[in-house]
Amino acid sequence: MNQVSDEEMQEHYDNFFEDVFVECEDKYGEIEEMNVCDNLGDHLVGNVYIKFRREEDAEKAVTDLNNRWFGGRPIYAELSPVTDFREACCRQYEVGECTRSGFCNFMHLKPISRELRRYLYSRRRGGAIGGGRRSRSNTPPPKQRRRSRSRSRDKRRRDRSRDKRR
Numbered sequence: 001m002n003q004v005s006d007e008e009m010q011e012h013y014d015n016f017f018e019d020v021f022v023e024c025e026d027k028y029g030e031i032e033e034m035n036v037c038d039n040l041g042d043h044l045v046g047n048v049y050i051k052f053r054r055e056e057d058a059e060k061a062v063t064d065l066n067n068r069w070f071g072g073r074p075i076y077a078e079l080s081p082v083t084d085f086r087e088a089c090c091r092q093y094e095v096g097e098c099t100r101s102g103f104c105n106f107m108h109l110k111p112i113s114r115e116l117r118r119y120l121y122s123r124r125r126g127g128a129i130g131g132g133r134r135s136r137s138n139t140p141p142p143k144q145r146r147r148s149r150s151r152s153r154d155k156r157r158r159d160r161s162r163d164k165r166r
């Protein structure tokens, strides 16, 4: 029964996000935007949405990822029909007021920390800021470099969104 602090949760999530983002961008091509659902409902749990700059890169990613496993589970990837995230997202969640929490049928896109966002979305521009290495000057160095990949529920990646139910 260990209590995990909010910071640790965020750190764990940031690490996961960074791993996926960096690997996919290095392997398949430039990423414009990546989003991860925090929902628990069947059709959204573990969903990761990656928008590549080039369509061919997305196709490459789908083909390759379908042969991969993550955290002991197969990855299901497909081209997503979602083009407008605004429409699919839960407004209440964004202002911290969704009472349906994980079982809401609208997307709850979990935000990453501001430093990570700045780092990930600037690295492809030749690391103009700070030589491309993320600086975390105001946070203590991460306790464990090894990231555990197998214990949490949100490891299943499916790049899809079925019809949203209400």
Ligand SMILES: [Zn+2]
Pocket (backbone or CB within 6 Å): 090, 091, 092, 093, 098, 099, 100, 101, 104, 105, 106, 107, 108
């Ligand atoms: Zn909601």
